[in-house]
Amino acid sequence: xxxxxxxxxxxxxxxxxxxxxxxxxxxxxxxxxxxxxxxxxxxxxxxxxxxxxxxxxxxxxxxxxxxxxxxxxxxxxxxxxxxxxxxxxxxxxxxxxxxxxxxxxxxxxxxxxxxxxxxxxxxxxxxxxxxxxxxxxxxxxxxxxxxxxxxxxxxxxxxxxxxxxxxxxxxxxxxxxxxxxxxxxxxxxxxxxxxxxxxxxxxxxxxxxxxxxxxxxxxxxxxxxxxxxxxxxxxxxxxxxxxxxxxxxxxxxxxxxxxxxxx
Numbered sequence: 001x002x003x004x005x006x007x008x009x010x011x012x013x014x015x016x017x018x019x020x021x022x023x024x025x026x027x028x029x030x031x032x033x034x035x036x037x038x039x040x041x042x043x044x045x046x047x048x049x050x051x052x053x054x055x056x057x058x059x060x061x062x063x064x065x066x067x068x069x070x071x072x073x074x075x076x077x078x079x080x081x082x083x084x085x086x087x088x089x090x091x092x093x094x095x096x097x098x099x100x101x102x103x104x105x106x107x108x109x110x111x112x113x114x115x116x117x118x119x120x121x122x123x124x125x126x127x128x129x130x131x132x133x134x135x136x137x138x139x140x141x142x143x144x145x146x147x148x149x150x151x152x153x154x155x156x157x158x159x160x161x162x163x164x165x166x167x168x169x170x171x172x173x174x175x176x177x178x179x180x181x182x183x184x185x186x187x188x189x190x191x192x193x194x195x196x197x198x199x200x201x202x203x204x205x206x207x208x209x210x211x212x213x214x215x216x217x218x219x220x221x222x223x224x225x226x227x228x229x230x231x232x233x234x235x236x237x238x239x240x241x242x243x244x245x246x247x248x249x250x251x252x253x254x255x256x257x258x259x260x261x262x263x
Contacts, residue, residue, distance in 0.1 A: 031116070031117045031118075032114065032115070032116045032117075033114070033115045034112060034113065034114050034115075035112070035113045035115075036110045036111065036112045036113070036179075037110060037111045037113070038108055038109070038110045039108065039109040039110060039111075040109075041106055041107060041108035041109075042106070042107050042108075043104060043105065043106050043107075044104070044105045044107075045102065045103070045104050045105075046102075046103050046105070047100060047101070047102050047103075048064060048065075048100070048101045048103075049064065049065045049098065049099070049100045049101075050062035050063055050064040050065060050070065050098070050099055051063050051096065051097070051098050051099075052093055052094065052095050052096060052097045052098075052099065053069075053095065054095065055090075055093045055094070055095060057091075058073075058074055058075045058076075058077070058090055059072070059073050059074075059075075060072045060075050060090065060093065062099060075090040076090075077089065077090065079188070080188070081093075081099065081188040081189060081190050082187075082188070082189045082190075083097065083189065083190040083191060083192060084190075084191060084192055094192065094193060095193070096193030096194075097190055097191065097192055097193050098190050098191045098193075099188060099189075099190040100188070100189050100190060101186060101187070101188050102186070102187045102188075102189070103184055103185070103186045103187075104184070104185045104186075104187075105182065105183070105184050106182070106183045106184075106185075107180060107181070107182050108180070108181045108182075108183075109178065109179070109180055109181075110178070110179050110180075110181060111176055111177070111178050111179075112176070112177045112178075112179055113174065113175070113176050114174070114175045114176075114177070115172065115173075115174050116172070116173045116174075116175075117170065117172045117173075118133065118135070118141070118143070118170070118172075118173075119133075119135075119136075119168070119169070119170045120133035120134050120135045120136070120141075120168070120169070121133060121134045121166060121167065121168050121169075122134075122163055122164060122165050122166060122167045122168075122169060123140050123165065124165065125160060125163040125164070125165070127145075127159070127160035127161040127163070128145060128147070128149075128159060128160040128161065129144065129145060129160075130142055130143060130144050130145055131143055131145060131160065131163060133169070143173075145160050151163065151169075
């Protein structure tokens with residue numbers, strides 16, 4: 001069975017296989033290499049729209065199209081939006097502006113293959129579970145031997161029980177780990193609020209004050225109901241006046257007589 005056939009599985013599989021072979025002059029060291037195989041990626045695009053109902057400094061409140069109110073208290077200074085073809089920042093946002101956020105999410109599956117290779121001398125072996133190798137720097141490290149693992153030593157296949165102290169061997173461990181890489185790209189755009197509507201085209205009502213009427217001309221004497229009499233009518237004689245004057249003279253005479261008698 002090929003090694004690739006033994007380690008390939010659809011999900012995470014750890015192959016702590018120790019493919020050991022007898023070496024003559026290998027420097028003791030641990031080397032790690034990683035390779036990634038990418039699968040077919042998928043994209044998902046979501047669009048959210050809303051209208052700015054409040055903005056003050058870096059505080060922004062947006063009413064979404066679905067009626068949700070989003071309170072964003074600390075909009076970063078670096079945030080940018082394309083509005084009517086012009087890039088603006090938070091301090092250029094106006095109430096009534098329509099904002100649209102487009103988020104593109106890309107999901108890419110990949111398989112990460114990690115190969116760890118170590119060389120060293122067999123310091124101790126505890127078949128069939130583990131082996132301790134002495135590395136070139138003099139330190140010892142324990143490695144787990146997978147179940148039913150076979151080793152090729154000088155062309156002879158053997159198991160963990162064939163390992164002997166002092167053998168210089170090379171051990172390789174291969175792991176395959178599936179991963180999912182998710183990246184998001186957000187783009188914010190918008191439009192300025194519409195200008196206020198022009199005033200309605202209503203005709204102007206002009207009220208003209210009526211002219212003062214001209215004074216009426218005085219009526220001609222002939223047009224009067226009755227002409228004023230030129231002289232008072234002769235309705236009495238002068239006799240009453242003469243009688244009144246005589247009475248006054250008589251009273252005056254009586255008064256003078258009485259005045260003399262008192263002397």
